[in-house]
Amino acid sequence: MTYIFTYNLMNDKRRKKFSVRGMNVMIYFDYAATTPMSxxxxxxxxxxxxxxxxxxxxxxxxxxxxxxxxxxxxxxxxxxxxxxxxxxxxxxxxxxxxxxxxxxxxxxxxxxxxxxxxxxxxxxxxxxxxxxxxxxxxxxxxxxxxxxxxxxxxxxxxxxxxxxxxxxxxxxxxxxxxxxxxxxxxxxxxxxxxxxxxxxxxxxxxxxxxxxxxxxxxxxxxxxxxxxxxxxxxxxxxxxxxxxxxxxxxxxxxxxxxxxxxxxxxxAIELMESEKKQLIELREAFIEQLEPIKEFITIYENKNQKQLPSIIGMAIEGIEGQWVMLECNRQGYAISTGSACDVKYNQTPNTLRALQEDEIKAKGFFRISFGRQTNMNQVKELGRFLVAMTLQYKGTVELNP
CATH class of the missing domain: 3.40.640.10 (Type I PLP-dependent aspartate aminotransferase-like (Major domain))
Structure with a gap:
């Protein structure tokens, strides 16, 4: 479904119309960037x-x-x-x-x-x-x-x-x-x-x-x-x-x-504990979906449980994060290649510099983040797509359009 918003703007005392054509409704996985109002x-x-x-x-x-x-x-x-x-x-x-x-x-x-x-x-x-x-x-x-x-x-x-x-x-x-x-x-x-x-x-x-x-x-x-x-x-x-x-x-x-x-x-405070439990389950399910390509992926996380479950920063060996983001976008999944402030100017994420990753590996970084409206089916669907995309890229299987 597409939609059109029409605004009346005043410029130099002349009324103009400004139209914005929206894209198809996407599945949102960029809650770390911003969230919809409740x-x-x-x-x-x-x-x-x-x-x-x-x-x-x-x-x-x-x-x-x-x-x-x-x-x-x-x-x-x-x-x-x-x-x-x-x-x-x-x-x-x-x-x-x-x-x-x-x-x-x-x-x-x-x-x-x-x-x-x-x-x-x-x-x-x-x-x-x-x-x-x-x-x-x-x-x-x-x-x-x-x-x-x-x-x-x-x-x-x-x-x-x-x-x-x-x-x-x-x-x-x-x-x-x-x-x-x-x-x-x-x-x-x-x-x-x-x-x-x-x-x-x-x-x-x-x-x-x-x-x-x-x-x-x-x-x-x-x-x-x-x-x-x-x-x-x-x-x-x-x-x-x-x-x-x-x-x-x-x-x-x-x-x-x-x-x-x-x-x-x-x-947010009232829902904090129940949402945390849900987000842990979503994170575990997503990572489980990636099992067929685990040899190719890096997940940047704290191994000692000092980790917010809703944010998954990762990379797929040999594939640029920008390409992954664009492929996900083409299929209707909104993900990110890092902080919106870095992405806009195509900068290496500050976190990858802090981790002292080399430039090639840093370019492979992308971020997936869950939120209040994310459900299990969406998470598993994204995981399956990333697996299929990776295997196709590696020349193992055909990816259906």
């Missing part, structure tokens, strides 16, 4: 947009009602991570949260050395590259073969000038869970700030043992079935300047988005 989150967005339209900064009753709702959302989200309401600052997403968290912590320290995982999201690497131009020294920490940061390397890189360590809680390309508590102990011992990117972990694993031991953490709504364009920074530090003024720049809070995000977050 029904409850969408309902909340519409209701708040219609009923709580007062500006939260206005002094009249409508503004006061909106402000009260805003504060309730802060309290709810803080409670979900085991934090304090005063530490929540709404942003336009994970990247802005990362930027603000890093700037906040560096503004409170005169030291000029930063340690960052090589596998970090590009938003963090972009920030540190800019900071290098301002005179900061940046050290990059590789991964072990288990997909976790090399703790010994981290300890080795610490100097008297180290101000900040930046670590992603869950890697967005292979789903490995980082030892945040161990990193936090090291940072505390050396009086170093710690910023943690929790964009992939919020709503999927409990953060209540993480928020008290870090100095700041970032979260995004669209990874947990909420709207795009909303996130928050949480910090245990009182800012020296008003973060809200820095974020808003005189603009108005997107209250419908914030409430919708909060509803989605509540849903």
């Amino acid at each position: 029904n409850e989150a969408l309902k909340a967005y519409i209701e708040v947009a219609q009923k709580y339209y007062g500006n939260t900064n206005s002094l009249h009753d409508l503004g006061a009602q909106s402000e009260q709702l805003l504060e309730q959302c802060k309290g709810t989200l803080a409670n979900l991570i085991g934090g304090e309401r005063e530490g929540i600052y709404f942003t336009n997403g994970g990247s802005e949260s990362n930027m603000l968290g890093i700037k906040l912590l560096l503004n409170q320290d005169n030291r000029k050395h930063i340690i960052i995982s090589t596998a970090e999201h590009n938003s963090n690497h972009q920030i540190t590259r800019f900071l290098e131009l301002e005179g900061y020294k940046v050290s990059h920490i590789p991964f072990t073969r288990n997909g976790q940061i090399d703790i010994d390397f981290l300890k080795y890189e610490i100097t008297n000038d180290t101000a900040l360590v930046i670590v992603q809680h869950i890697n967005g390309e292979i789903g490995t869970i980082q030892p945040i508590n161990e990193v936090a102990e090291i940072c505390k011992r050396h009086d170093i700030f710690l910023h943690v990117d929790c964009v992939q972990s919020f709503g999927k694993i409990d953060l209540k043992n993480i928020s008290p031991v870090v100095d700041s953490l970032s979260v995004s709504s669209h990874k947990i079935y909420g709207p795009k364009g909303i996130g928050f920074l949480y910090t245990n530090h009182q800012p020296t300047t008003s973060l809200e003024q820095l974020i808003l720049h005189g603009n108005t809070y997107d209250l419908p988005g914030i409430v919708s995000f909060t509803v989605a977050a509540n849903e």
Whole structure:
């Protein structure tokens, strides 16, 4: 089935029509990139947009009602991570949260050395590259073969000038869970700030043992079935300047988005354990389907159970990940070749660089990620297709169109 959306756009006071022709409905395996809004989150967005339209900064009753709702959302989200309401600052997403968290912590320290995982999201690497131009020294920490940061390397890189360590809680390309508590102990011992990117972990694993031991953490709504364009920074530090003024720049809070995000977050936490069980079953079934080609595949994962089950980062020997993605797309399966930020610019995934894979093997990487709407039949179907595709590529069987 195809569909056409028609929009009326205003440009130079002339009304134009802009048509977008959609593709056939696909089976979605890219939940690590983004998720569809849940029904409850969408309902909340519409209701708040219609009923709580007062500006939260206005002094009249409508503004006061909106402000009260805003504060309730802060309290709810803080409670979900085991934090304090005063530490929540709404942003336009994970990247802005990362930027603000890093700037906040560096503004409170005169030291000029930063340690960052090589596998970090590009938003963090972009920030540190800019900071290098301002005179900061940046050290990059590789991964072990288990997909976790090399703790010994981290300890080795610490100097008297180290101000900040930046670590992603869950890697967005292979789903490995980082030892945040161990990193936090090291940072505390050396009086170093710690910023943690929790964009992939919020709503999927409990953060209540993480928020008290870090100095700041970032979260995004669209990874947990909420709207795009909303996130928050949480910090245990009182800012020296008003973060809200820095974020808003005189603009108005997107209250419908914030409430919708909060509803989605509540849903995610309530469903966390049951979804985890389902996702483990889907992961096991998918890998079982790949048994006929196991000699050709590499699955990048943590062998010690420090693994988010919904993300499978893998490669098929001798086949480029881009080709696999295009073949899957042709057959109606939406997968990825890594973080959307890397894919757009055809860059080697940061995770593969952190794992120190050679360039040829890194080009074979692709990512499959499951979500709330993924079912067992879809997972097995994708697995069977990858097997048939691989055997055809290797010249073993014919692949039916």
